[in-house]
Amino acid sequence: xxxxxxxxxxxxxxxxxxxxxxxxxxxxxxxxxxxxxxxxxxxxxxxxxxxxxxxxxxxxxxxxxxxxxxxxxxxxxxxxxxxxxxxxxxxxxxxxxxxxxxxxxxxxxxxxxxxxxxxxxxxxxxxxxxxxxxxxxxxxxxxxxxxxxxxxxxxxxxxxxxxxxxxxxxxxxxxxxxxxxxxxxxxxxxxxxxxxxxxxxxxxxxxxxxxxxxxxxxxxxxxxxxxxxxxxxxxxxxxxxxxxxxxxxxxxxxxxxxxxx
Amino acid sequence: xxxxxxxxxxxxxxxxxxxxxxxxxxxxxxxxxxxxxxxxxxxxxxxxxxxxxxxxxxxxxxxxxxxxxxxxxxxxxxxxxxxxxxxxxxxxxxxxxxxxxxxxxxxxxxxxxxxxxxxxxxxxxxxxxxxxxxxxxxxxxxxxxxxxxxxxxxxxxxxxxxxxxxxxxxxxxxxxxxxxxxxxxxxxxxxxxxxxxxxxxxxxxxxxxxxxxxxxxxxxxxxxxxxxxxxxxxxxxxxxxxxxxxxxxxxxxxxxxxxxxxxxxxxxxxxxxxxxxxxxxxxxxxxxxxxxxxxxxxxxxxxxxxxxxxxxxxxxxxxxxxxxxxxxxxxxxxxxxxxxxxxxxxxxxxxxxxxxxxxxxxxxxxxxxxxxxxxxxxxxxxxxxxxxxxxxxxxxxxxxxxxxxxxxxxxxxxxxxxxxxxxxxxxxxxxxxxxxxxxxxxxxxxxxxxxxxxxxxxxxxxxxxxxxxxxxxxxxxxxxxxxxxxxxxxxxxxxxxxxxxxxxxxxxxxxxxxxxxxxxxxxxxxxxxxxxxxxxxxxxxxxxxxxxxxxxxxxxxxxxxxxxxxxxxxxxxxxxxxxxxxxxxxxxxxxxxxxxxxxxxxxxxxxxxxxxxxxxxxxxxxxxxxxxxxxxx
Numbered sequence: 001x002x003x004x005x006x007x008x009x010x011x012x013x014x015x016x017x018x019x020x021x022x023x024x025x026x027x028x029x030x031x032x033x034x035x036x037x038x039x040x041x042x043x044x045x046x047x048x049x050x051x052x053x054x055x056x057x058x059x060x061x062x063x064x065x066x067x068x069x070x071x072x073x074x075x076x077x078x079x080x081x082x083x084x085x086x087x088x089x090x091x092x093x094x095x096x097x098x099x100x101x102x103x104x105x106x107x108x109x110x111x112x113x114x115x116x117x118x119x120x121x122x123x124x125x126x127x128x129x130x131x132x133x134x135x136x137x138x139x140x141x142x143x144x145x146x147x148x149x150x151x152x153x154x155x156x157x158x159x160x161x162x163x164x165x166x167x168x169x170x171x172x173x174x175x176x177x178x179x180x181x182x183x184x185x186x187x188x189x190x191x192x193x194x195x196x197x198x199x200x201x202x203x204x205x206x207x208x209x210x211x212x213x214x215x216x217x218x219x220x221x222x223x224x225x226x227x228x229x230x231x232x233x234x235x236x237x238x239x240x241x242x243x244x245x246x247x248x249x250x251x252x253x254x255x256x257x258x259x260x261x
Numbered sequence: 262x263x264x265x266x267x268x269x270x271x272x273x274x275x276x277x278x279x280x281x282x283x284x285x286x287x288x289x290x291x292x293x294x295x296x297x298x299x300x301x302x303x304x305x306x307x308x309x310x311x312x313x314x315x316x317x318x319x320x321x322x323x324x325x326x327x328x329x330x331x332x333x334x335x336x337x338x339x340x341x342x343x344x345x346x347x348x349x350x351x352x353x354x355x356x357x358x359x360x361x362x363x364x365x366x367x368x369x370x371x372x373x374x375x376x377x378x379x380x381x382x383x384x385x386x387x388x389x390x391x392x393x394x395x396x397x398x399x400x401x402x403x404x405x406x407x408x409x410x411x412x413x414x415x416x417x418x419x420x421x422x423x424x425x426x427x428x429x430x431x432x433x434x435x436x437x438x439x440x441x442x443x444x445x446x447x448x449x450x451x452x453x454x455x456x457x458x459x460x461x462x463x464x465x466x467x468x469x470x471x472x473x474x475x476x477x478x479x480x481x482x483x484x485x486x487x488x489x490x491x492x493x494x495x496x497x498x499x500x501x502x503x504x505x506x507x508x509x510x511x512x513x514x515x516x517x518x519x520x521x522x523x524x525x526x527x528x529x530x531x532x533x534x535x536x537x538x539x540x541x542x543x544x545x546x547x548x549x550x551x552x553x554x555x556x557x558x559x560x561x562x563x564x565x566x567x568x569x570x571x572x573x574x575x576x577x578x579x580x581x582x583x584x585x586x587x588x589x590x591x592x593x594x595x596x597x598x599x600x601x602x603x604x605x606x607x608x609x610x611x612x613x614x615x616x617x618x619x620x621x622x623x624x625x626x627x628x629x630x631x632x633x634x635x636x637x638x639x640x641x642x643x644x645x646x647x648x649x650x651x652x653x654x655x656x657x658x659x660x661x662x663x664x665x666x667x668x669x670x671x672x673x674x675x676x677x678x679x680x681x682x683x684x685x686x687x688x689x690x691x692x693x694x695x696x697x698x699x700x701x702x703x704x705x706x707x708x709x710x711x712x713x714x715x716x717x718x719x720x721x722x723x724x725x726x727x728x729x730x731x732x733x734x735x736x737x738x739x740x741x742x743x744x745x746x747x748x749x750x751x752x753x754x755x756x757x758x759x760x761x762x763x764x765x766x767x768x769x770x771x772x773x774x775x776x777x778x779x780x781x782x783x784x785x786x787x788x789x790x791x792x793x794x795x796x797x798x799x800x801x802x803x804x805x806x807x808x809x810x811x812x813x814x815x816x817x818x819x820x821x822x823x824x825x826x827x828x829x830x831x832x833x834x835x836x837x838x839x840x841x842x843x844x845x846x847x848x849x850x851x852x853x854x855x856x857x858x859x860x861x862x863x864x865x866x867x868x869x870x871x872x873x874x875x876x877x878x879x880x881x882x883x884x885x886x887x888x889x890x891x892x893x894x
Contacts, residue, residue, distance in 0.1 A: 014624055014632050034623050192618035195605040195705040196501050 001055035001149070001157065003046040004109060005079065006102050006116040006132065007039040009063055009070040013121065023226050025091040035070045038117030042183035044190050045147055046115050047078045053149055056080045058109060062101045064088045068206070075204045076197035082204070087211035094222040099131035104214035107136060112157065114180040118143060126182075133180035140180040141173055145187035150174070162187075267440040268376040269385040270449035271367050283368040286461050293465030298476070301468055301518050308514040308557040309507065312496035315487065326483045329587070336587045339525055343405055346398035350429065353388075353395030354475070360388045360436070364456065389440065392433045399429045413524030421470045428466075431459040474521040474588050481519040482589035484512065490580045490593035490784060494743045495601075495704060502601025502702060506551060506559035513598070514557060516590040517549040526582030526592060531813040531835075532575045536828025539575040541582040541592050544568055548595065562608075564599060570609065573599045577831065578700045578818035579779040584809055600702030609702075613824040617697060621706045625692045626659040627822060632690065635662040639687060642672055647686030649722040653678075654748070655685045656728040656737070659693050660852035666859060667852040670729045673880035674753050680883050681760055685727070688717060694736040697819035708744060715745040726750040729876060731780035731851045732817070752781060754850050757879050758790035761797050767882035771799035774844035774870075776835070776858070777811035778851035791850045794875040798882065802844045812838065816853035836861035840870060847872045 011017060015031035035043075046057045059074040061067050062085040071082045085101045087093075093101075106114060114136070119126035126142075133140030146162040156177070163171040164184050237253075239246040254261045275283070316322075328334045333351055337344035363374040374381040403426045406414060435456040442448045467473055486493065493510075495502065503509065509517075524542050532539035547568035555561050564570045573596055582592040603609035604618075620629040635657065639646075647654045655675070660667030678685050695710035714737075718726075726748055728734050734752045741747040773795050781787050788808050795801045806812045815821075815831030836858050839847050847862075847870050849855045855874055862869040 012623060189612060189615060190619055191607065192604075192615050192703070193622055193705055194607040195495075195703075197607065198705055199498050 001049060001053050001113065002058070002109065002111045003049060003055065003113045003115060004058045004060055004106050004111040005039070005043045005046045005074070006106075006114065006129070007043060007059050007061045007070065007074055008036045008117065008120050009033045009061065009067045010036045010120055010122040017229070019227050019229060023228065024224060025227060033066055033070065035073060036117050036120050036122075038119065038183055038185045040117075040190055041185050041187055042115040042117050043074055043077060043079065044188045045144075045183055046113070047191070048188065049113075049147060049149065050078075055112075058083065058111070060085065060102060060105050062087055062098055062105075062211070063090050071206055072198070072201050073193060075201035075206070076193050077191055078197065080204065082206045084206055084208045085211060085214070086208050089211075092220060092224065094220040095125045095127040096131055096222075097217070097220055099128050099135055100216040101211055101214060102128070102132050103135035104216055105209055106132070110178075112177045113147075113159075114138070114178070116180070116182050118182045118184050129180060129182035136178075136180065138178050138180050139175055140182070141175060142182045143184045144181045145170070145184050147181065268382060269389075269436075270439040270442045270444050270446065270452070271372060271376060272450040272453050273444060275368060275370060280369055283457065286457070287365065290461035290464045294468060297465070297468035298473075301473065304552050304557055305511055305514045305518065308509045308511045311486075311493065311510045311512050313493045314484075314512065318487075321487070322483050322485070325485065326479065329482050329589070330479045335585075339585055339587070343402060346401040346405075349391075349394040349398030350402070353391035353398075353433070356388045356391040357432075357436075359384060361460065364453075364460075367453070368457065385440075389437060392436050396430060396433045396437070399426050399433070402426060403430075411524075413528045415522070415524065419471075419522075421466070425463070425466065425470065425472055428459045428463045432456060432463070435459065471520065471522045474519050477515060477519040478521065478588035481515055484515065485589050486512065486591055486594065488739075490578070490583055490591070492594055492597050492699070492740065501605035502603075502704070503563050503595070503598035504602035504606060505562055506555055506557050508563070508598075508602065509548065509552070509557050512591070513548065513595055514552055516588075516595070517545055517552060519588045520545045520549065520590060521588050522546070523587065525585040525587065526590075529581035529585050529810065529812075531577055531579055531581070531815060531831045532572075534812075535826070535831050535834055537572075537575045537826070538569055539572040541576075541596070544572065544596060544599075545590055545592065562602075564603060564608075568599065570603055573603070574609065574611070574614075574701075574823070575820075575826075576600075576818050577779070577813045577815055577820050579813035580783045581779070581810070581813070584783050597700060597702055600700075601704060602702070604702040605704055611823065613822055614701060614819075617701075617819065617822045618703055618706055621693055621695070621698055621710065625690070626663055627693045627697050628659050628663045630663045635691070638662060638668055642668075642675065644675065645686045646689055647721055647723065651684040651686040652725060653683060653685040654718070654721070654723040654726045655687050656726045656730075656733055656750070657687055657691060658728060658730040658733040658852070660856065661729050662691065664852060664856060666855055667729070670852055670855070670874040670876050673874065674727075674729060674876040676880045676883055677757065677760070677764065677876065681763055688721060688723075690717065692717075694733045695740070696732040696736040697822055699736060699740050700817065701819035707740070711741045711744045715741060715747065718748055719745075723748045727753055727756050729753050729852055729874070731778045731785065732853060735780045735784050752785065752787060752790075752850070753876055754781065754787060754791040754794060757875060758793045761793055761879075764797070764879060765882045767798050769799055771846055772802045772842075772844040773799040773846040773848045773878070774802040774804055774839050774842045775807075775848040775850075776804065776814070776839060776854055777808060778849070778854050779811065779813050779817055781850055782811055783809055791848070791875045794879050795848045798878045799846065802842050804838050804842055806838065814851075814854040814857040816857045821853055821856070830861065832857035832861040833864070836865070840865065845870050846878075848875055848878060849873070850875050 012032040012034045018027040020027050050057050057079045058081050059071060059079045060083040061071055067084060071084055075082055083105050085105050116129035130140055141161050141163060143164045144161045145164050148160040150158040150160055158174060158176055160172060160174050161181060163173060165171055239249045333348035336347050363372055366372045374384055376382055376385060406422055435452045439449060439452045467475060522542060526541040527533045530541050551563060551567040564573065576596045578593055580593050617627060621627060625632050657671060661671040692710050692713050695707040698706045728750060731752055734750050737747045737750050775792055775795050777788060792801055812835045813831055814835055847858060855872060858872055862872060
């Protein structure tokens with residue numbers, strides 16, 4: 001089974017994010033980047049499928065040079081080779097623009113499965129995977145926790161996927177391959193990176209494709225107007241009086257100010 | 262007038278046939294010895310070279326050889342009675358080197374220690390004293406092994422040990438008996454032959470049994486790694502720790518064959534004492550069995566048939582085993598080496614372990630908490646940020662920066678700093694030192710953390726660090742050396758002991774039992790400094806297991822992060838011992854010990870003793886706020 005996993009490098013969860021001067025993107029100079037969480041689960045699912053059914057796992061990632069670090073981590077965890085779509089304008093491209101880059105890189109590979117994370121931790125659009133499916137002309141399913149390959153794992157394999165719905169409900173879908181699936185976090189236990197993996201990763205192939213060579217349209221359909229940090233304000237009120245008085249005052253506020261009662 | 266003294270009977274005039282028979286037997290005995298010993302030696306020498314081994318400092322090696330081998334200090338210190346009995350046997354063997362050489366020479370008619378010469382007579386009496394001591398010693402050891410039967414020697418009786426004891430007894434008895442017969446008497450010849458046969462049977466048995474330690478352990482003690490629990494750097498791109506036979510180094514193989522199976526390691530092991538699978542003696546014997554069956558060129562994994570992976574990951578790296586070992590085996594590098602082999606190749610699967618590794622691959626602390634929480638703590642306590650102008654960098658560590666109890670310890674230490682007007686600051690950002698991943702064998706994450714921290718310290722021009730955590734201290738000072746030059750660092754007990762005279766005295770009758778943290782005591786050899794702090798604020802009480810025999814709290818080696826233990830909890834075992842001293846306060850000097858005991862004490866029904874770090878003890882006598890100068894002003 002040939003599986004492509006599209007991964008994204010995002011600002012580390014612990015990073016102190018600052019907005020750049022143009023208020024269009026964040027200051028990238030002083031922060032650390034890491035693999036997007038649900039992409040890590042997509043990679044894990046792909047690696048487990050490969051361990052069970054054999055085949056190849058290829059990671060593809062679009063972004064500037066720093067993305068190389070995340071690509072190497074994915075290779076260290078067990079991906080066989082990687083494609084780096086080099087572009088410095090990821091922040092200003094919309095989901096369609098990114099999906100076009102990925103589609104151009106993925107198409108010649110003719111994979112049996114394309115996995116992406118459900119959404120990115122930075123922009124959280126949750127659309128790239130779905131648009132990618134559309135561009136590739138493949139069926140897709142979202143919010144996937146688990147993939148089972150039914151019968152033969154060859155090029156015409158059928159898969160059964162488990163989707164996560166609201167409130168603890170799940171849905172199981174049977175679908176043909178090739179297909180595009182967006183993976184939800186938490187379906188598997190992630191593996192840790194190992195020294196041996198990192199050393200072996202150095203010997204694996206990373207093919208770099210320049211965005212300009214892929215001949216895709218960079219002009220965004222959705223334009224980012226302005227980026228701002230959430231406003232923090234303290235509106236704690238201490239209600240005076242004894243317990244009875246305070247409780248009465250609280251009910252008053254909940255009823256008429258906050259209007260939740 | 263000379264007193265009449267019996268002299269050592271040495272038969273003269275052996276017939277040619279006897280001489281040939283004797284020479285033949287010596288050759289057969291020596292050959293049988295070599296047939297096995299040669300194999301062992303070959304396995305040791307064919308093991309991988311220890312790339313990081315340095316012979317210097319020679320002085321330390323010579324001293325350890327003198328103290329531990331020749332004086333038998335470690336053997337006696339830990340188990341005085343059997344230790345002394347062993348020393349008697351050992352010293353007799355040394356004294357008998359000349360006697361045995363002469364004994365064989367006599368058989369060929371070229372004896373050199375004539376009982377008629379003053380020197381010869383002196384030496385035979387000199388050796389006789391040792392022979393007497395040895396006889397008593399070996400009988401004592403025989404009684405211990407076969408009648409007292411301490412459990413550390415194993416459930417199975419070792420008949421070979423009994424036979425060896427019998428041979429040693431025969432050697433001594435025949436030597437002593439020959440003082441009471443005449444040279445010309447035929448019984449002198451019988452004694453000579455019995456002594457000879459005992460000797461020639463003894464020799465080939467040695468390399469087949471644990472008595473091989475006679476030959477190997479002096480070398481093992483002399484050729485130690487150089488410092489306690491030292492984890493060697495990995496060498497080259499294909500070294501991932503102890504994965505297979507090809508990863509066993511000469512030191513590891515030498516140590517495996519040196520084990521005398523005395524069980525001191527197991528006797529002190531926190532895992533073995535609380536019903537876990539791990540038994541450090543069996544780990545060493547497992548490596549030996551692997552070498553015997555498969556040899557050092559084998560690609561078979563070391564973990565599996567010969568040693569269980571689960572056992573290896575139950576080690577708290579407290580180092581009690583290595584500290585006690587009388588034959589120079591270094592258990593910690595072996596156990597951590599086996600873990601490295603499993604983790605660096607990804608064969609160890611553990612939910613908690615993976616969680617810790619993933620937290621430290623991405624995040625900054627072992628507790629997996631957002632660094633913003635550390636920032637808030639720094640702001641709330643108004644801790645100054647280190648800017649290169651202050652004397653000390655106060656290293657918070659994961660516990661000091663994120664754990665509520667660890668923060669209390671830091672706050673108390675800061676109170677002392679303020680009182681003493683010590684200039685200090687904390688780093689704006691800190692990552693875990695990598696202690697838990699280092700001990701669990703994750704070299705990838707450890708390297709990332711060590712390098713990032715070393716860079717941050719260099720950027721901030723840190724010269725001196727003080728830390729409340731012995732694990733941070735050890736890791737920064739020793740383990741980071743693989744990746745750079747760490748600044749000077751000390752544990753807060755050392756700082757506090759040095760400044761004790763400047764702190765107000767608060768003598769009272771409160772009984773305080775001090776628990777020696779493994780990483781402060783055995784790892785750093787700091788025992789008295791925290792006790793001085795305790796003594797300055799109350800009456801010091803000692804737990805039965807104290808100083809270098811202190812019993813682990815169960816947190817070390819990354820185990821604090823690995824979830825529920827099997828068997829009894831190590832922390833409960835130790836906490837019960839501390840409570841039983843009747844002390845009203847338990848004094849600790851490590852935030853991990855503190856955390857373990859906090860949980861253990863919470864499960865005891867009646868009012869447990871209070872639990873305080875030495876920094877909290879030292880800060881108790883200080884005025885609520887302000888520095889000494891403010892007070893004066």
